[in-house]
Amino acid sequence: MWYTHTMIFFRNDYSQGAHPKVLEALINTNLEFSDGYGEDDHCRNAADLIRAETGIPDADVHFFVGGTPANFTTIAAFLRPHEGVIATRASHIYTHETGAVEATGHKIITVTSDDGKLTPAHIEEAMLEHEDEHTVKPKMISISNSTETGTVYSKAELTALRKISKEKDMYLYIDGARLGAALTAEGNDLTLKEVASSVDSFYIGGTKNGAMFGEAVVITNPKLKTDFRYIMKQQCGILAKGRLLGVQFEALFTDGLYFALAGHSNSLAKKLRDGIAAKGYGFLTNSPTTQIFPIIPLKTVEKLEEKFLFYRWKPIGEKDVCIRLVTSWGTKEEDIESFLKEI
Numbered sequence: 585m586w587y588t589h590t591m592i593f594f595r596n597d598y599s600q601g602a603h604p605k606v607l608e609a610l611i612n613t614n615l616e617f618s619d620g621y622g623e624d625d626h627c628r629n630a631a632d633l634i635r636a637e638t639g640i641p642d643a644d645v646h647f648f649v650g651g652t653p654a655n656f657t658t659i660a661a662f663l664r665p666h667e668g669v670i671a672t673r674a675s676h677i678y679t680h681e682t683g684a685v686e687a688t689g690h691k692i693i694t695v696t697s698d699d700g701k702l703t704p705a706h707i708e709e710a711m712l713e714h715e716d717e718h719t720v721k722p723k724m725i726s727i728s729n730s731t732e733t734g735t736v737y738s739k740a741e742l743t744a745l746r747k748i749s750k751e752k753d754m755y756l757y758i759d760g761a762r763l764g765a766a767l768t769a770e771g772n773d774l775t776l777k778e779v780a781s782s783v784d785s786f787y788i789g790g791t792k793n794g795a796m797f798g799e800a801v802v803i804t805n806p807k808l809k810t811d812f813r814y815i816m817k818q819q820c821g822i823l824a825k826g827r828l829l830g831v832q833f834e835a836l837f838t839d840g841l842y843f844a845l846a847g848h849s850n851s852l853a854k855k856l857r858d859g860i861a862a863k864g865y866g867f868l869t870n871s872p873t874t875q876i877f878p879i880i881p882l883k884t885v886e887k888l889e890e891k892f893l894f895y896r897w898k899p900i901g902e903k904d905v906c907i908r909l910v911t912s913w914g915t916k917e918e919d920i921e922s923f924l925k926e927i
Contacts, residue, residue, distance in 0.1 A: 592919045595893040596792075597762075597874055597912035602832065603794035603845060609835040610796070610828065618827045622647055627830030633837040634788065634800055638780035644803040646816060647829035651761045652681045653821045654787045654799045659724065660688040661815035662755055662785070662808050667723035669757075670710045672697040674732045676759055688819070691720045699869060700731030701741065704748040711752060725749050728759040729779075730766040734871025737766070739773045746782045755805065758786035764793040764846030765873040770854060772872075780804055790832060794845040794913045798829045845913040849874045852920055853911040859924040868897065868906045879906045884927065892923060 593599060601607065618624035631645035648654040655677050659669055668691040671678055677685050678692050685692055693714065695706040707725060714722050725745060730736045737745075749756040758779065760766075763786070767776060779786060784805035790798040803809050816822050823829060836842040853874045860878045861867070868877035877897055880888075885896065885905045895908040909923075 592892045592922055594909040594911070594915075594919075594923070595895060597849065597910045598792045600912065600914040602796035603835075603841070603913055605841060606794055606796065606832050606835045609831050613827070613831050616827070620824045620826060621822050622826030622830065624827040624830060626827045626834055630800070630830040630833035630837065633834065634802065637776050637837060638802060638804075639777040640780050640802075640804050642806075643780065644809045644812065646801045646803070646812065646821075647823070647826060647833065648787070648799045648801060648821055649797050649823055649829070650791060651676065651759065651787070651789065651799055652684055653819065654801050655681065655726075655759060656684040656688055657816055657819040657821045658757065658785055658787075658801055658803075659685050659690055659726070660819055661812050662757070663690050663723050665689055666717075666721055668693050668714070668720035669724040669726050670695065670702070670707060670722050670754075671726045672700055672702055672706075672731075674700050675726065675728060676732060676761065677726060679732075693720070693722055699735045700728070700733040701735055701737060702727050702745065703741070704744050707745075707748050707752065707754075722752070722754060724755045724757055726757045726759060728761065730762045730769065730871075730873040730875070732875075733869040733877065734873045734875035735869055736769050736772055736873060737774070739778060742774065742779070742782050749784075755784040755808070756782070758783055760787045761789040761792055761799070762874065763788055764842055765850055768843055768847040768850050769872040770850070784808060788833075788842075790836060792912070793842060793849070794836060795832045796828075798832050800829075800833055846874075849911045849913055849915065852915045852917065853909075855917075856909060856911065856920045856923065859920070860927065863924075863927060865927075868900075874911045876909050877906050878909065879904050880927070881905075888923075888926060891926060 673694045788800040897906040897908045
């Protein structure tokens with residue numbers, strides 16, 4: 585898509601480079617020599633910082649360049665050939681990863697969810713349709729927090745999913761591409777420690793929260809740790825210059841930077857959301873995070889596209905369009921004010 589650099593960017597939260605503190609850390613370590621493949625001091629230190637934040641000292645931490653390799657590698661490693669994963673139809677692993685998970689041989693069993701969240705009822709529904717050896721066996725529950733529509737799981741909702749995952753002998757996994765946004769969202773009642781203690785594995789997204797690139801997969805279930813790096817290598821998930829990932833997560837998890845950046849993104853999204861609502865527009869979902877989905881007349885959308893970059897999410901009726909606006913660590917107050925003035 586062609587656009588001018590004078591346009592204001594609400595299209596996604598990963599198109600800028602790295603936060604200055606992350607970039608500074610990369611520059612300061614640029615001339616160092618280190619071991620490769622994530623076995624350097626920076627990766628070890630970053631993993632220790634993450635273990636401290638999660639409160640699980642024996643968690644395994646592995647660094648990936650992006651969310652898709654993190655997702656399909658963990659699923660490939662955790663599941664046997666005949667096992668599948670339950671997710672919503674809106675989930676990233678189902679809609680935006682080009683069949684990567686299924687290319688590793690694991691079917692995604694999808695359910696429809698209006699708010700993007702899985703519930704125990706969804707799990708029961710999927711289990712009824714997959715009850716014997718003539719179908720794949722559901723073995724993993726995969727959720728996103730925040731979800732692809734910007735909603736977040738409460739402590740009660742996550743606890744309910746943990747309960748049914750144990751009852752059904754299934755793993756619970758979180759796609760945490762926007763985990764920072766979820767944990768700093770208005771009304772959120774979960775901490776990173778509570779997330780870590782409630783699941784078998786999850787990843788902490790850096791790409792969409794201040795890193796140049798990178799995600800940190802955390803494995804808390806001892807059964808799932810065995811030979812993970814073998815699968816990681818086989819699935820092209822180990823970066824030779826692995827230090828580049830460790831350095832970034834060192835910076836993000838020093839002095840609370842990771843959560844500060846996510847909080848900034850959320851606060852500006854709230855200002856944008858409140859301002860749009862005050863002008864009488866409705867929304868597709870009740871999102872308290874960095875992704876908001878206002879419903880706007882098509883003619884207004886066309887005018888807005890002259891100055892702002894965003895996605896047209898879906899048509900609503902014949903005259904309206906739901907658009908997606910995303911704020912990031914680099915979004916400025918004046919960007920929000922400009923959009924609200926224009927609309």
